[in-house]
Amino acid sequence: MKDKIILLSIFFIVLSSCVSKKDILYLQFDQIDQAKVSNDYQLTFKPDDLVQIIVASEDLVASQPFNLPIVASSPTAIQAMGQSKLMSYLIDASGEIEFPVLGNLKLGGLTRVEAIKLIKEKLTPEYLKSPVINILITNFKITVIGDVKRPQxxxxxxxxxxxxxxxxxxxxxxxxGNRKNITVIREEKNIKKIYTVDLTSNKLVTSPIYYLQQNDVIYVKQNNAKVQDASYTRNTGLFISLGSVIISLITILTR
Known part of the structure; x- marks a missing residue:
């Protein structure tokens, strides 16, 4: 009888912490308007971005002054010789970089297309004819923390x-992990904005955070079952004892 009481107590505890598959599967609910689904991803440059800007033209000699020098990186345990790479520009707090010959250029707040257009207009036709511009962020990173397997x-x-x-x-x-309440922290125009999204909803693909921006932070909260489990872990013995007493009383009273 005692064994049955303990088993029943454990059963009730486990039952209360069960998670429905509706809380686990991604993209289950909600119809979406396909017209609102866009693959037109537009990255926007922000302060503290490190950007490589490569300027090319038919006249290699004429375009050379508009490119930063190539430097050798320090060797590592894996690479004895190190690697050569192009120096990068740091976008300052005001969104500007100091560009060779042209001076200060404001890239903060611009998309890549807009930044390339700005530089081309500055270079053409006074310095170069039909220049080709390529811009790449070298310190693009995102952070994932919380209830995931490898937060980093x-x-x-x-x-x-x-x-x-x-x-x-x-x-x-x-x-x-709580799939219905994911937090994404993003900096927009020097303001931290917090978005909340539901991974179980199809509407996620139309969200402004479906495509991530540099320095975005994704925080995954624990679900209610995990939070409750933390409490159960500390008080399991107490719950089993109380459950045993209650079941014993019920058994005595119903004889």
Whole structure:
């Protein structure tokens, strides 16, 4: 009888902490308007971005003054010789860089297309004819923390990453991660903005944070079952004792 009472008590505790599959599966609910789904990802340059700007033209000699020098990086334990790489510009707090010959250029707040257009207008036709401009962020990173398998900071090379890509890099959410209340912290025009998204809703693909921006922080909270489990872990013995007493009283009274 005592064994049955203990088993019943454990059963009730486990039952109360069960998670429905509706809380686990991604992209289950809500119809979306396909017209609102866009693949037109636009990265915006921000203060503290490190950017490489390569200027090319038919006249290699004429374009040379508009490119920063190539420097050798320090060797590492893996690379005995180090690597050569182009120096980068740091976008300052006012959104500007100091560009060779042209002086200060404001890139903060511009998309890549807008920044390339600005530099081309400054160079043409006084300095170069039909220049080709390429701009790359060298310190693009996102951070995933909370109830995931591998919380950490990830350096991204291609600058195009979705929230699901980031979750994949972190090894996916743990089974106890709250998929319906994901927090994304983003800096926009020097203001920290907080977005909340539901990974179980199809509407996520139309969200402004479906495509991540540099320095975004994704925070995955624990679900209610995990929070309750923390309490159960501390008080399991007490709950079993109380459950045993209650079941014993019920058994005595119903004889």
């Amino acid at each position: 900071v990830f350096n991204i090379e291609n600058e195009r990453i979705t929230i699901f890509d980031a979750i994949g890099l972190a090894g996916d959410l743990n089974i106890t």
